[in-house]
Amino acid sequence: MEYEAIIGLETHIQLNTETKIFCNCKADSWGEPPNTNICPVCTGQPGVLPVLNKAVAEKAVLLATAMHAEVQRVSYFDRKNYFYPDLPKGYQITQFDRPIAIGGYLDLPMPEGYTRRVHIIKLHIEEDAGKTKHANGYRLIDFNRCGVPLIEMVTGPDLRSADEAAQYLIRLRQLVRWLGISEGNMEKAHIRCDANVSIRPKGADYLNPKTEIKNVNSIDAVREAIATEIQRQIREVEAGGKIEPWTLEWDEDAGVLRKMRSKETEADYRYFREPDLLPLVMDEEWKARILADFPELPLERRARFMAQYGLPEYDADILTTERALSDYYEAALQAYNGDPKRVSNWVINEVLRLLNERGLSADQLKVTPQYLAMIIRLVDKGTVNTSTGKALVVKVEDTGKPPKKIVEEEGLAQVSDTGALRQICEKIVAANPKEVEKYRSGKTSLIGWFVGQVMRETRGKANPKEVQKILRELLG
Amino acid sequence: MMELLRMEAHEIAAAVRAGKLSARDVLEATLERIASVDGIPGTIGGDPGAEPDKIHAFITLTAERARAQADAVDAKIAAGEDPGPLAGVPFTVKDIFVVEGTPSTAGSRILANYIGPYTATPVERMEAAGGVMLGKVNLDEFTFGSSNESSAFKPTPRNPWDTSRVPGGSSGGSAAAVAAGEGWLSLGTDTAGSIRQPAAFCGVVGLKPTYGRVSRYGLIAFGSSLDTPGPVARSVRDAALMLQVIAGRDPHDATSAAVPVPDYLAALEKDVRGLRVGLSPDYFRIVRAEGGELVEEPLPAEIKQAVLDTAERLANMGVEIVEDVPMPHNRYGIPAYFVIARVEAASNLHRYDGVKYGYRTPDRVADMREMYRKSRGQGFGLQPKLRILMGMYVSAAQYSERYYQRALQVRTLIRRDFEAVFDPEGKYRLDALLTPTTPTAAFPMGAVYGDSVLMQYADQLTVAANHAGVPGISVPVALNSEGLPLGVQLLGRDFDEATLLRLARAVEDAAAFTAKV
Secondary structure: OOEEEEEEEEEEEEOOOOEOOOOOOEOOOOOOOOOOOOOOOOOOOOOOOOOOOHHHHHHHHHHHHHOOOEEOOEEOOEEEEOOOOOOOOOEEEEOOOOOOEEOOEEEEEOOOOOEEEEEEEEEEEEEOOOEEEEEOOEEEEEOOOOOOEEEEEEEOOOEOOHHHHHHHHHHHHHHHHHHOOOOOOHHHOOEEEEEEEEEEEOOOOOOOOOEEEEEEOOHHHHHHHHHHHHHHHHHHHHOOOOOOOEEEEEEOOOOEEEEEEEOOOOOOOOOEEOOOOOOEEOOHHHHHHHHOOOOOOHHHHHHHHHHHHOOOHHHHHHHOOOHHHHHHHHHHHHHHOOOHHHHHHHHHHHHHHHHHHHOOOHHHOOOOHHHHHHHHHHHHOOOOOHHHHHHHHHHHHHHOOOHHHHHHHOOOOOEOOHHHHHHHHHHHHHHOHHHHHHHHOOOHHHHHHHHHHHHHHOOOOEOHHHHHHHHHHHHO | OHHHHHOOHHHHHHHHHOOOOOHHHHHHHHHHHHHHHOOOOOEEOOOOOOOOOOOOOEEEEOHHHHHHHHHHHHHHHHOOOOOOOOOOOEEEEEOOEOOEOOEOOOOOHHHOOOEEOOOOHHHHHHHHOOOEEEEEEOOOHHHOOOOOOOOOEEOOOOEOOEOOEOOOOOOHHHHHHHHOOOOOEEEEEEOOOOOHHHHHHHOOEEEEOOOOOEOOOOEOOOOOOOOEEEEEEOOHHHHHHHHHHHEOOOOOOOOOOOOOOOOHHHHHOOOOOOOEEEOOHHHOEEEEEEOOEEEEEEOOHHHHHHHHHHHHHHHHOOOEEEOOOOOHHHHHHHHHHHHHHHHHHHHHHHHOOOOOOOOOOOOOOOOHHHHHHHHHHHHOOHHHHHHHHHHHHHHOOOOOHHHHHHHHHHHHHHHHHHHHHHOOOOOOOOOEEEEEOOOOOOOEOOOOOOOHHHHHHHHOOOHHHHHHOOOEEEEEEEEOOOOOEEEEEEEEOOOOHHHHHHHHHHHHHHHOOOOOO
């Protein structure tokens, strides 16, 4: 029998606010010693009260809008009560039945060419708990992460394969970075994902019991864990077994799923309204202020690049991975005012390499889009050759000087003066009688070697076409 | 010395600000008074019957801290600076407020070793206004009670009018201390009547402000949607002086209101002529659930009489008395409170788990669950345990609709009772309701404690104001046949403490009640 997988994802997105959700402690404690960014509020001292960081609501509205979700005019905070040592108040402040946004969807363009629409059920704001570590028979607790703001987003059971799940996370990560609401680094747990997985005969319209996979910390791991679980469920069903609603944990090193617990009884968290916080009222004025500079979204921009500039899907996809890069591309194209594909090639090959090597984002470059356009123009006009042009990208980045100035200062302009070139070519031919003989006896491929010698002599400035022409004449 | 002690707080502050009295002298006189009347402070494992003729208001006396503060006030005067409106006024703080560097116990074994890492906003404001904190006074454990007998710190406070009787609660230490001349003011909290009831029992003034008027930051939470910090004082003017200092928006408390704080002392000067004050039959009877039946009982005659006498005196001053004002949902105040306060309390008490601070069991434990169970089992007294059990039960998924959601609906109905009678366009157009504060005068120690349901009916006349969020004040007006003080209560509109204080001042003037000190 043929099966299809039914997958829903629950993601927690760590927001990149300066301070925590309910106090003034620094939110990002990556790499810092335990219990250094804490205060009476986030460690749950007696008598303290939470005060909402408005930036959290604002970032949630940005994400909700990007997901086409309905932002609620009034939402509420609730207490989720449970005991755990790294939950200092003994309850988590979250949103339960009246979250900040409801509904929405994300359209995933799949590499195979089809589009998968993933529905969003709800999107809510909550605080993170701390971290527990076991060492030498002790539980060690780090409260730094307590009160770090999270958005939890739950999808419908709309994904049909491990690849689709991975694609969702890739697009979500791209989106949160694009919106500037999260660093979106899965290795740093900025996006955490739990996956609900079930299978059914292809084309069936009912849902079977599902399992929940927790603790998957990278997109590859999500893909692998889900694929593994789908295979396990198929084997189980084929063997006449039944799928139990287990909670599973992905062991990345071993590449296996382990059963954490059976899920027969749901814990009762005794949710009730958080009396220490007022309802969150998102009035039209506030919402309008938040959305005033709402950007074109990555998938929209990707489609526009293809339609407006005639770029191949591959180029459009790469250019829109990061907002800064796509802004860079468009600015360079505008300054260049020519073939969009030619600018795309330079950005994808030269600029992207530079960004990767130096760990920069496009808006931090000293090779501004305008400088890049100038460099391409210099190459187009034959003022410099292509390899000098590529070297110029790095030189401008290193010095911050305009490309033309570097060309002048370093004498990089291409030598096309045939008199001067001829002199150099004659010198090279005279100095290498053996190679001349070989060439003349038929090994004409040596022309490349002769050109190379001339290029070396001119420190790369010679116009290679002109050189080849003269050499053929001299050797002919 | 007695002459100094009989001065009012505003007079002390005026004298200190004028350089006629030193804050240090006021403090030393107060400390002497405490030494002579208070007896041993409450301690864990203390003898409940020790020194039965003493007051035992304190858990922690912070004399050295107070001396440093008094000296700082005097230094400011010497330097020509103004220390503020509470200059040199000694005050006590109910030990439900966290104060930096002092034990902040909530009257519980589970926090007996907890030293505050920060200072509650109202305390900070009083100190910034030149007030001198004497220390922390006793209370019912986590404020769960109406007699102070549930405190883990023994002996518990006694009523200065008759030390065989309770001072009321949960702000019993506050009321007892103020009544006995151990400081002029005390910062209390009121969740169902915990300021007003002990104030009535001890013959002092107790004000529960509007919810949101005074910051709760640093108040160890019981019922977060009901808890209200407020003044206990010997006179209405002193209560107004203190409210002036502690009221107003606090960025640390999202539920504190941004409503402007009026000049309460100026309001006291205004005439009460023309104000409309209501009397409600629903406040002259007690309705209790007994074996599933609602039992209705009239109030003791002398308590009703004290209210009627007060109404007559107000009428003589030109106040319009409106009779037969219906407050039909008042009778459901206690059952609804039973549910709401317990749900919030159970959640608020989650954090006391032996992990981060406070009591942790010394026993060997097999795992973390056992550590939780033993720490909480040994650290909490009976009252917190009862509230946790009931709170967990009624907020469980399968019962929440039946109890908690229903209680919230009742709360809305109670709120509507007040909105209807205070509506300026409505039938009654009241400025305040006049009611008894308590159904009885102070009861003997041991008489009610142990029946936690009956104990809560001590709050039947006060709890509605907490449900509705409106302000209430208790003013002593008379002594009963046993020589015990009786209080009347005025309930007012949201954030209209000014009118309430103005009426309370008139009630106080006309009653000519003589303080214990």
